[in-house]
Amino acid sequence: MIMDRQTSWVEATLSGMDEAHRVGQMLGIGFQGPEAPAEVRRWVAGGLAGSVILFAHNIASPAQVADLTADLQSLSPIPLLFLIDQEGGIVTRLQDPATVMPGQMALGATSSPQSAHRAATILAREMRALGIHVDLAPVLDIQSDAAKAVMGIRSFGETAEMVRDFGLAALAAYEQHGILACVKHFPGKGDSNLDSHLYLPTIPHSRERMAQMELVPFKAAIDAGAGMVMTSHVLFPAYDAELPATLSPRVLQGLLRRELGFQGLVATDALEMKAIADHFPAGRSGVLAALAGADLLLVPHGLDRQQEIYSAVLAALRSGELPRRSVEESVRRILAAKWRYAVAADELYGPRPPLEVVGCPEHRQVAGELATASITLLRDEAGLVPLRLPAEARLAVIDFSLPRFSLVEEARRTAQSLHSQVQARHPHTSLVSLTPQPGAEGRAQALAAAGEADVLLLFTRNADQYPEQSSLVQALLETGRPAAVVAMRNPFDLLAFPKAPTYLAAYGDASVTIGAVVRALFGEAPISGHLPVSLPGLYPRGHGLRSA
Known part of the structure; x- marks a missing residue:
């Protein structure tokens, strides 16, 4: 019954859109400051932006965030998805007075995947209270080499099994509490020695190595029903020697869709990152990502870039370069997510938590316990x-x-x-x-x-x-x-x-x-953490002394 209602809503909403609005649904935008500028408000009101991503510069207080999401929702003819990077640790957009969680490697140091479940439960409750639907987490990249620590403490640890287990625990908690989790960065960039915000990395591993290592957490997440995957701006020559994963049909359609059977929403990492922007014109990067199989094109910064990507994708659709059926399928996936996590969320996951849960003493106590255990x-x-x-x-x-x-x-x-x-x-x-x-x-x-x-x-x-x-x-x-x-x-x-x-x-x-x-x-708390990575020549993964 629920799936029938979802399908009916998706198809009715899709049928009411023209080409311009369908492309708009594929666009995820951001803006500077705690208030949406006039141009963003016009885009939202016109149904030309399907999702909004929030950063710390958009956030002044919990009440302000709740008002901002409600205000923009009231403008949009189609429900918006609000996204945020709330991994914990160094990637935390909702700062104090919201509950700040330790990062993923800290959770890994507790040795218990239940720590990831507890952290994600609290993050999910607070995000939902604020009108946010998607957490761009957990990170499923594996910190497998001490000499390549670009991901570093954003990773749960150094083995595929550890990252898989902690990732699945987080994924289950997000879904249980009505937040769409986005696993990232497919097909796994933990072994990169360059930051894709600044450079275009290459990971030269064979398909056999990828299957045994990098892909393990992603395959497990997909098998467990993960609803959203974020791509990586990295070259994987074993699959495509010319295009980074975000722009590669061989990676997104061949590997992700066909080999791994993923049927959910595919989001790009931010298209203004230099790994993409230094090698492809803005508009062309959006078209290539859509052609590759990305559903949601994230362009958090820069109105000119957002407009250029939107116009280029729309032109590609109208010229026939971008198949109409491909766009329709992307929009169906986006609308299905909107129905589940926005339209029918109260029915599926219970009433939205009150604003008072954000940063409440009970949540802060759990965060402190997890940090102490790490x-x-x-x-x-x-x-x-x-x-x-x-x-x-x-x-x-x-x-x-x-x-x-x-x-x-x-x-x-x-x-x-x-x-x-x-x-x-x-x-x-x-x-x-x-x-x-x-x-x-x-x-x-x-x-x-x-x-x-x-x-x-x-x-x-x-x-x-x-x-x-x-x-x-x-x-x-x-x-x-x-x-x-x-x-x-x-x-x-x-x-x-x-x-x-x-x-x-x-x-x-x-x-x-x-x-x-x-x-x-100062001896006010016991020390019980264990290394989630090895220190070559010194200590193996799992090492840790205890103090009373």
């Missing part, structure tokens, strides 16, 4: 953790940070939060805040602070990628001061200074993780 102690030769400092001891916090390390992240500042939380527990604490690539002045400042301190806390970020940082950390360790090193991003930092006597991994520097790592350092 903190991993790899080594503590001198028994420094937990810190038991005399009141007069001088503690120096030396923090290497940036507002953001990649274009996928939202800018944030963490050094003051770290310092204030440490100082609240040990008032005789100083702070040296440096960039990941400190110059001579910063190096001198850090060494001077170490010379005046009795104990050092060194908070590193991707030190294996920044020689200046790893050199300074090594010099600080050589001062002979008792020191604990905490990797606040990728856990591979220890490879840069393998003799560090005390070393912890936190897998992110979101506020919830900063609180968890400080509690762990």
Whole structure:
């Protein structure tokens, strides 16, 4: 009965659209600021944009987001899909006062796929309360090589089975609570050594290797009923030596649709990323993606680019280059998702949660528990953790940070939060805040602070990628001061200074993780995390010391 009603609604809605509106349904747009500009409002009111993707710059408060989604929905003649990247950790668009979850590798460090289910349950409840329908998560890319850490802490871990199990747990929770999860980045870009926001990567693996590794989590998700897949802007010569996956019929139609049997919605990654934009004109990239088999063309930024892609796809449809049947099938899939997650959501998943669930104490408690369970102690030769400092001891916090390390992240500042939380527990604490690539002045400042301190806390970020940082950390360790090193991003930092006597991994520097790592350092919470990746030559996946 429900499927009959869905089909009837989809077909009736589709039949009422002309070519312009059908192409509009394939377009996912974004805009700057907390209010939709006039041009976006005109597009929505005219039925020429089918989906809207939200970023942190669109968000001022939970109430404002709920009002924004309701306002745009009221303008649109066809229900909109609202999308967001809410992976947790470093890719978190809904910040405080919403509940901020640890990232995927932190969840992997808990060793329990149930952690992914708990996190996704809370994210789903809060998104639905705000009028958001799609989470562009979970990430199913595998962090299989310590030397290629572009995905890094956005991944659950280093094995196909681990990523599969955690991904399936998240997927089930999203569906249970009425959010369409979008698994990404097909067919798997965890082994890339380049960021597709800036470059066009190539992953040269054979089809046999892909089947045994990268494709395993995606196949499992598809078999479990995943409704949406996001493509990767990566070349896979084993399938197509000329076109990246997003633009490749061999990947999207041949591999994804025919070989793996996926029948759901295919979304592109953002088409303005340099992996695409530096190699294909904007309009042409949209046409090629549609020809390849993409249903939803995501163009989050740039009104001119959005208009160019829309016009090019419409022209390709009218000229016959883009088959009418292909567009109709894409729009049917989009409308089916809209019916399930927007039109009939209350009937299928229960009433929309009230706005008060966003950032509620119960949700924050779960986030804190998950962050605490992720903190991993790899080594503590001198028994420094937990810190038991005399009141007069001088503690120096030396923090290497940036507002953001990649274009996928939202800018944030963490050094003051770290310092204030440490100082609240040990008032005789100083702070040296440096960039990941400190110059001579910063190096001198850090060494001077170490010379005046009795104990050092060194908070590193991707030190294996920044020689200046790893050199300074090594010099600080050589001062002979008792020191604990905490990797606040990728856990591979220890490879840069393998003799560090005390070393912890936190897998992110979101506020919830900063609180968890400080509690762990001062013995306020047990340490029980395990490495979800291996550190070649040092520790295998699964290593982790426990502290009471």
